[in-house]
Amino acid sequence: MLIEWSKDLETGVTFVDADHKVLINLLNQVDDCIDENEETTVLGSVLDALVEYTDYHFLREEKMMELCGYTGLGTHKATHRVLSTQVREVYEGFQADPASVRPIDIRDFLQSWLVDHIMGSDFAYRDTCVNDPDAADAAGQVSFLQNGKPFSEWEHIRVMLVDDNPNFRRLIRTILRAVGIKNIQIVESPDEGISRLADRPADVVLCDWVMDDMNGTEFARKVDELQLPTRVVMMTGYSIDVLKERSSDLGVAGYIEKPVKARTLLETISKVAMTVPMGVKLKV
Numbered sequence: 001m002l003i004e005w006s007k008d009l010e011t012g013v014t015f016v017d018a019d020h021k022v023l024i025n026l027l028n029q030v031d032d033c034i035d036e037n038e039e040t041t042v043l044g045s046v047l048d049a050l051v052e053y054t055d056y057h058f059l060r061e062e063k064m065m066e067l068c069g070y071t072g073l074g075t076h077k078a079t080h081r082v083l084s085t086q087v088r089e090v091y092e093g094f095q096a097d098p099a100s101v102r103p104i105d106i107r108d109f110l111q112s113w114l115v116d117h118i119m120g121s122d123f124a125y126r127d128t129c130v131n132d133p134d135a136a137d138a139a140g141q142v143s144f145l146q147n148g149k150p151f152s153e154w155e156h157i158r159v160m161l162v163d164d165n166p167n168f169r170r171l172i173r174t175i176l177r178a179v180g181i182k183n184i185q186i187v188e189s190p191d192e193g194i195s196r197l198a199d200r201p202a203d204v205v206l207c208d209w210v211m212d213d214m215n216g217t218e219f220a221r222k223v224d225e226l227q228l229p230t231r232v233v234m235m236t237g238y239s240i241d242v243l244k245e246r247s248s249d250l251g252v253a254g255y256i257e258k259p260v261k262a263r264t265l266l267e268t269i270s271k272v273a274m275t276v277p278m279g280v281k282l283k284v
C-alpha cells in the first residue's frame with residue numbers, strides 16, 4: 001500500500017471525502033497489482049475502475065462547485081481535465097501493452113492527485129462549499145450508473161462475491177462499497193460460498209467461472225439445488241459465449257466479462273437484484 005487516508009486530506013464535504021477514499025484505494029490497488037505481477041484481467045479491471053471513478057468524481061465535484069457559485073470553477077475544471085487525461089493515458093498504454101504500466105506512473109499520478117489537487121485545489125473551495133450543504137447534497141446524488149438515474153436500493157442489496165484472486169476481491173469490495181452497498185460477503189472458494197449462503201442469504205452472487213476446487217457452473221448448480229431466491233452472475237476472462245453454452249440450464253442471471261468495467265458490474269447487479277422474488281429481499 002502506498003498511502004493511507006488521513007484527516008489531513010479531509011475537505012469536510014462528505015461525498016467528496018468518500019470519493020477521494022475510493023480513488024486512493026484504487027491507486028493503492030493498481031500499485032499492489034504491479035508489485036505482484038498480477039494477471040492482466042485484474043490490473044485491467046482496477047485501471048478501468050480508476051478511470052471511470054475519476055471521471056464520475058470530477059462530474060459531481062464540478063456540479064457542486066457550480067451550484068455553490070464557486071469563482072474558481074474554471075481553473076479547477078482545467079486541472080480536472082489534466083488529471084483525467086493523465087489517468088486515461090496510463091489506461092490506454094496498458095490496453096496497448098499491459099507491461100507499459102509502471103509503478104512510477106501510478107506514484108506520479110498519486111502525487112499530483114494528493115498533494116497538488118486535494119490539498120491544493122480542493123481545499124480552495126472548502127469554505128464556499130462546506131457552507132452550502134444543499135449544493136453538496138444535490139451533487140452527491142449524481143448517479144454512477146450510465147443512465148444517470150439514482151438507484152436507491154444499494155443499501156438493501158445483499159451481495160456475495162466468490163473469487164479466488166485476492167486483488168480482484170479487494171477491487172470488487174471497493175466498487176460495491178463506493179455506491180453504498182453495505183451487506184457484502186466476500187469468500188475465497190465456492191464451497192465456502194455454498195455453506196455461507198444457507199445462514200446468510202444473498203440476493204446476488206458474483207462468481208468467477210474458473211476456480212481451483214470447483215468451477216462456476218458447478219457452483220451455480222449447487223446454488224440452484226439450495227432453492228434460494230439468489231441470483232448468480234458469472235464473471236470470466238474467457239469467452240462469454242462458451243460460458244453461456246455451458247451454463248444454459250442453470251438459470252444464470254447475468255454474465256460479466258473480465259476485465260470488469262465498474263459501471264457494467266453495478267448496472268448488472270442493480271438489474272439482477274430487481275428480479276429476486278419480492279418480499280424476500282429488497283425493501284422497495
Ligand SMILES: [Fe+2]
Pocket residue numbers: 061076080117121122
Ligand atoms: Fe477536484
